[in-house]
Amino acid sequence: MTDTVIGAEGLRRSYSGGFEAVRGVSFSVARGEIFALLGTNGAGKTSTVELLEGLAAPSGGEVRVLGLDPYTRRAEVRPRTGVMLQEGGFPSDLSVTETVRMWSGVTTGARPAAEVLGLVGLAARSGVRVKQLSGGERRRLDLALALLGRPEVLFLDEPTTGMDPEGRRDTWALVRELRDQGTTVLLTTHYLEEAEELADRLAILHEGQLVLSGTPAEVTATRPSRIRFTLPAGVPAGRLPLALHAAADGQRVEIRTERLQADLAALLRWAEESGTPLTGLDARSASLEEAFLDIARDRRHSADRTDETAGTR
Structure with a gap:
């Protein structure tokens, strides 16, 4: 499809020792769509996202971002993407503005510092040292740096962790605004309310496999x-x-x-x-949280029954 911006087909990722963290995952994300990738700890979310970001080569399958292999064509893909990690690791003695200006030096077509800080609600904290920011304010700074280059594709890893309810709502509004302007967003979050509020579509991973995908309404409709x-x-x-x-x-x-x-x-x-x-x-009706927990519980019980059956042979 010409409007597919992120695509994974049969994606696999193995680590030394033979552990396979991602086992044949396939999905696509359209231009201007917010797509949430969900799963319990160890489900393979981070391993999948790192392949999409071009940080590693897949062990099998194929991944494309903006029509390109993000690993072998990283120099072309990276300037068109923004990445918000779980922890930015900024120099603690720099001010907020100094941090943004430092990041601007390695960002193609960077927005002015004042503009991007205004977007994330940090304009009034521009002169404060990073070490004096609250956890939620640091997450806003992480988001500001991800938005510096006006990315076509935005990867958000647990974007609102540590934010107060007002900050979370403001961030959701900004992400929706970016989507409406044509930015494609791939989101991982443990806040299922966040996925239900933001995602146009979502996928649930369990033990490296995609077990369910669709709109939030379609996913919740699978549960009573x-x-x-x-x-x-x-x-x-x-x-x-x-x-x-x-x-x-x-x-x-x-x-x-x-x-x-x-x-x-x-x-x-x-x-x-x-x-x-x-x-x-x-x-x-069932909430996304109820559907998610039911899916995890069903999968765990299914695995337990399989183990019991194998043990009787």
């Missing part, structure tokens, strides 16, 4: 919705309609369902007809 409420004392969950398949912990009830609207309607009819108040009634 839930209805929660508390029954009055003396009303057992066994009185609920059998079709609702409720699980109860005392008077607290949870119903997992693929038919949220129909089952909620049945529950409310029963409550009305029986005169039973439902305290704390809460009905909602």
Whole structure:
């Protein structure tokens, strides 16, 4: 596809000792899209992103960024990309402005320091030494340096770690603005709310393999919705309609369902007809966090069953 800016096909990465961190991963990211790469620790996110950034050559498969191999054509790709690492490692005694100017010296077509600091909300802290910045402010400085060269492709590794809620929301707004201006963004994050808020599409990695991808709505739709409420004392969950398949912990009830609207309607009819108040009634579709945790749990249980089966042979 002509609008594909990042592409991985059968991507593999092995380390000394034979450990394979990335095992046949394939996905693509379109121009002007925010794509989130998710996974538990050890899932292969960092190993995958390092291949996309051209920091290492894949052990197998193919990767393209802006139509080029980011490893063998790094000199052509690097000036067109911005990278925000988890930790920048800046000289602590330099001021914020001095740090940006130092970075500008090795950045093609760098924005003025004042402009980029204004973008990330650090203009008022321009004269402060790096060592005096809070953790969230350092992340903003990391982002400023990633944006210096007006990148076509932006890699963000845990971009809002350490930020307060206001800083996180401001950063999300900036990332959306960059996307709307045509920048392609690949994001890794442990904040699943962040991925749900920002990502146009996402992929979930587990043990080096891509197990699920799609829009956040498509991913959450693979998991059941839930209805929660508390029954009055003396009303057992066994009185609920059998079709609702409720699980109860005392008077607290949870119903997992693929038919949220129909089952909620049945529950409310029963409550009305029986005169039973439902305290704390809460009905909602699965969140990305619930879907993510379910996928990780399912994969772990599947691996455990495989090990048990192998052990009986």
